[in-house]
Amino acid sequence: MELEITDQNFEEIISQGKPVVIDFWATWCGPCRRLAPTIQELAAEYEGRVIVGKCDIEENQDLTDRFEIMSVPTVAIIKDGKLVDTVVGASGKAVYEQKINSVL
Numbered sequence: 001m002e003l004e005i006t007d008q009n010f011e012e013i014i015s016q017g018k019p020v021v022i023d024f025w026a027t028w029c030g031p032c033r034r035l036a037p038t039i040q041e042l043a044a045e046y047e048g049r050v051i052v053g054k055c056d057i058e059e060n061q062d063l064t065d066r067f068e069i070m071s072v073p074t075v076a077i078i079k080d081g082k083l084v085d086t087v088v089g090a091s092g093k094a095v096y097e098q099k100i101n102s103v104l
């Protein structure tokens with residue numbers, strides 16, 4: 001299951017040392033809602049190897065600013081605390097799998 005990633009818990013999540021996938025989304029965003037099942041599937045498939053979570057941009061301005069999120073959905077791939085890749089807009093599951101596998 002994907003985590004809720006917030007301004008408050010981000011540093012704790014990063015400190016676990018695993019790659020992190022963050023789906024930046026908003027409640028009013030149609031493509032974000034369509035992407036949600038894919039994010040849930042990725043969270044289940046990569047459980048134990050990658051932390052997969054969602055970050056509501058309207059409730060977490062610090063993270064939204066930190067990663068310069070300009071549109072949603074944006075999926076950020078983070079390794080060793082650093083942003084290594086992003087996917088802007090909703091894409092197919094294979095795109096996310098390829099990006100995740102590249103950091104494992």
